[in-house]
Amino acid sequence: MKRILVERELTNEGPRRSGDARGKRRTVTVNLAESPLAWLHARGHLDDRLFDAGEALRNDYERAQLAPGVTMRWDPVRAKTTGERGLTPTERQVAAKQRFDGAIRHAGKGLEDILWRVVCAGEALPTAEKALGWPARSGKLVLRIALERVAEFYRIR
Structure with a gap:
């Protein structure tokens, strides 16, 4: 990975971005490349x-x-092949x-929002909970x- x-x-609100001019406090190391799903898995929540x-x-x-994209695609032109299957x-x-x-439909009504926000968009669980108007720490259970x-x-077994 x-x-x-x-x-x-x-801070009281969580990690502060560098360049913020307020007083010094404790620091943490954050992996910006880690997805919220990988974070939950690595800490035993999934x-x-x-x-x-x-x-x-x-x-x-x-x-x-x-995912949203730009209006112009700059992908190289590929020769026609017989890829997977x-x-x-x-x-x-x-x-x-x-x-x-099909997977979103199978998850059921009301669960597609948390799946899209956390799994697809890579939104942090507390941010998704706040955006959906849910109580704090409720998103983990709903996501599971x-x-x-x-x-x-x-x-998947």
Whole structure:
């Protein structure tokens, strides 16, 4: 896993970004390359099955190219090949989109928001809880329920 380590000062609200001119306090080292899902997994809040389910969902999200992009694509033109299972790149993208939509649908109404925010958008759990208007520390439980359903969809044991 890639590591981008930076020092952040601790405040009552959490780590402070460098350049903030307030008084000195304790500092922590933060890995900017670590996803919220990987953070939860590394600290024992998610088991391997739920982590793998989240990674499968994020992988399909990225393969389906659902993230916002620029208006111009600068990808190099590739020669036509028979990639995985003989599908064209467009067919692989459509298949990933269908898997992503199926996993989100299988998770159920009300759980797609936390899945998208934490797994796909890489939003921190406290930030997602605040944006959704949930009580503090409730997101971890809801995320676990959502990831259980996603693991069922992807048949991860």
